[in-house]
Amino acid sequence: MLTKTKIPPTYVIVFSIIIIAAMLTWIVPGGRYDRQKIVVNGVERTVIVNNTFKTVDSNPQTWQIFAAFYKGFVNMSHIVVFILMIGGAFWIINETKSIDVGILSFLIFTKRFEKWKFVRKLGVDNIIIVFIMTIFSAFGAIFGMAEETIAFTIIFVQLSVRMGYDSLVGIGLCYFAAHVGFAGAILNPFTIGIAQGLASVPLFTGIEYRVVCWLIFTFLSIAFILWYARRVKKNPQKSIMYHEDDYWRHRNNTDVLEVTYYTPKSAWITAGALFIIMLVYSFYFPSTHLRVGLNTVTAPFVPILTGLFAITSIITLRKSLHFFILNILAFTIFYLVLGVLGYDWYIMEIAALFLAMGLFSGFAAGKTNSELTKLFQEGVKDIVSASLVVGFAGGIIAILNDGQIIDTVLHSMSNLLQGAGQITAITIMYGFQSLLNLVITSGSAKAALTIPIMAEFSDIIGLTRQATIMAFQFGSGITDMIAPTSGVLIGVLGIAKVPYGKWVKFIIPFMIFLAFVAWLLLIPTVTMKLSGF
Numbered sequence: 001m002l003t004k005t006k007i008p009p010t011y012v013i014v015f016s017i018i019i020i021a022a023m024l025t026w027i028v029p030g031g032r033y034d035r036q037k038i039v040v041n042g043v044e045r046t047v048i049v050n051n052t053f054k055t056v057d058s059n060p061q062t063w064q065i066f067a068a069f070y071k072g073f074v075n076m077s078h079i080v081v082f083i084l085m086i087g088g089a090f091w092i093i094n095e096t097k098s099i100d101v102g103i104l105s106f107l108i109f110t111k112r113f114e115k116w117k118f119v120r121k122l123g124v125d126n127i128i129i130v131f132i133m134t135i136f137s138a139f140g141a142i143f144g145m146a147e148e149t150i151a152f153t154i155i156f157v158q159l160s161v162r163m164g165y166d167s168l169v170g171i172g173l174c175y176f177a178a179h180v181g182f183a184g185a186i187l188n189p190f191t192i193g194i195a196q197g198l199a200s201v202p203l204f205t206g207i208e209y210r211v212v213c214w215l216i217f218t219f220l221s222i223a224f225i226l227w228y229a230r231r232v233k234k235n236p237q238k239s240i241m242y243h244e245d246d247y248w249r250h251r252n253n254t255d256v257l258e259v260t261y262y263t264p265k266s267a268w269i270t271a272g273a274l275f276i277i278m279l280v281y282s283f284y285f286p287s288t289h290l291r292v293g294l295n296t297v298t299a300p301f302v303p304i305l306t307g308l309f310a311i312t313s314i315i316t317l318r319k320s321l322h323f324f325i326l327n328i329l330a331f332t333i334f335y336l337v338l339g340v341l342g343y344d345w346y347i348m349e350i351a352a353l354f355l356a357m358g359l360f361s362g363f364a365a366g367k368t369n370s371e372l373t374k375l376f377q378e379g380v381k382d383i384v385s386a387s388l389v390v391g392f393a394g395g396i397i398a399i400l401n402d403g404q405i406i407d408t409v410l411h412s413m414s415n416l417l418q419g420a421g422q423i424t425a426i427t428i429m430y431g432f433q434s435l436l437n438l439v440i441t442s443g444s445a446k447a448a449l450t451i452p453i454m455a456e457f458s459d460i461i462g463l464t465r466q467a468t469i470m471a472f473q474f475g476s477g478i479t480d481m482i483a484p485t486s487g488v489l490i491g492v493l494g495i496a497k498v499p500y501g502k503w504v505k506f507i508i509p510f511m512i513f514l515a516f517v518a519w520l521l522l523i524p525t526v527t528m529k530l531s532g533f
Contacts, residue, residue, distance in 0.1 A: 014392045018068055021396050022061040025403030030058035033407045053411045061403050065395075071402075072394030078347055079194055083387040083444060084380045085351040086189065089358025091379025092372065093325060096365045101261075101322035125163055129229060130222055132156075133177040137218045140181025142333060144190035144443070146488050149175040153495045161248040165229050166239040167496045168506050172225040175492045176481065176507070180221040182443070183477025183518070184214035187336065189350060191443040195472055197347055198447055199455035199465045204340050206466045206532030213470075213521050220517065224510050240502050247497055261320035270364040271313040271324065278306040288342040301338055305331065325361045332357040389442050397452050406453065411460075422526045425461050426471055429454060430522060433475025434515065438483050443476045466533040467525035474518040481511055 034052035113119040139145035157170030282303040316323035339345035362372040458468040
């Protein structure tokens with residue numbers, strides 16, 4: 001079976017690429033473009049000067065393959081630290097089970113609407129599916145939810161089977177929806193944030209078109225799951241998981257859906273402290289110039305958020321600690337958008353914001369300093385492999401740079417593709433990213449590996465760097481749904497008791513269709529003038 005196929009670890013794959021890159025420095029002639037610094041949208045970036053390529057002596061690499069790791073970590077240090085801080089912060093929130101409580105409470109709440117004829121006609125189950133998938137898709141698009149879906153799988157698979165569906169629908173509610181959102185990312189710091197940072201593009205610009213793409217992806221994915229769920233509900237034996245789901249049909253899952261609501265004193269103290277902090281910042285920043293695309297909106301956004309936080313905190317604290325932590329998460333996202341669009345925040349500020357979110361959530365839950373430290377370390381440990389791969393991937397670029405062959409490769413590719421047209425070029429980029437994603441599933445690692453080259457290549461052939469980032473974004477998310485090297489996918493399938501082969505049979509027709517739609521959505525980035533592109 002495919003699940004038993006021995007596939008080398010990502011580290012081995014990256015190190016193999018480093019060795020291949022070093023071998024290429026002995027084969028490919030050295031070359032160099034002239035570069036210049038220009039200011040675009042208020043941001044200074046270095047770009048290639050066209051028609052300045054010249055041949056230089058190559059610098060074959062040998063023992064430098066080991067030094068490449070060091071250089072890669074130095075060059076990518078800001079991204080490595082960024083990933084570790086976010087991983088630690090979200091681990092603290094996951095420990096409080098707040099996201100679980102929010103979703104489960106919603107499911108209980110929606111059952112109350114069955115008494116309405118209109119709702120019964122639409123189907124409460126359909127409404128629940130639409131809402132949950134929209135939420136998880138938004139989580140994937142906004143903050144890159146991926147590994148977190150493993151924890152939700154056992155809840156939604158059992159819930160799905162109880163509702164008369166199968167385990168595949170349960171996976172569709174969380175894992176599938178989150179990865180569709182990941183592909184159609186809006187503010188995902190692990191893909192869009194890192195890729196735009198590496199390409200020296202203003203952070204999260206082009207958000208208008210990305211929202212359109214995300215809405216299309218989400219609509220199509222929900223329609224697919226609704227169609228399949230209705231088919232299974234009508235005739236459960238049509239499910240390819242009908243026999244395997246006997247495990248879930250005979251399992252008592254009552255305890256999974258039971259939740260204890262409480263609000264410790266520490267949560268009220270934390271809410272008061274956060275309100276005072278926000279109040280102080282409201283005096284320092286009474287007005288904000290919010291830039292959305294080419295438009296600017298001026299309003300007292302910080303004072304408005306402060307007032308809303310005070311109101312929503314009282315409401316959520318009276319319900320439960322879990323809802324208050326969800327409130328903190330929501331306002332973290334609001335401040336992220338405000339900071340990026342209004343105050344030119346970059347990776348350092350966003351990492352600090354998420355770290356504060358995690359710490360204040362821990363304080364609200366009554367965690368001691370020692371407990372917070374331990375939880376943060378566990379979160380860092382959980383995500384350290386992804387950050388290490390980023391550093392290793394940076395070593396590939398270091399080898400190619402030191403070997404003086406990157407510009408030669410770029411020059412050859414530009415000569416090869418310039419005559420083919422920009423649509424052909426963006427198609428090749430998209431296909432390359434999609435195939436690479438089958439072996440390296442970390443979006444941040446692929447960004448570190450490919451964006452530095454592809455961004456400069458796009459300058460040569462006349463593509464916008466935003467279009468190149470879109471090709472990376474789509475390619476690094478869609479094929480992840482079948483990648484046998486994806487620890488998240490294998491973990492989800494293992495918990496749901498779904499064989500890898502049956503999952504591929506279920507998802508691959510839609511994945512191919514979604515990949516085609518993504519290619520169609522890339523065409524306007526080349527043929528039209530879009531805001532932020």
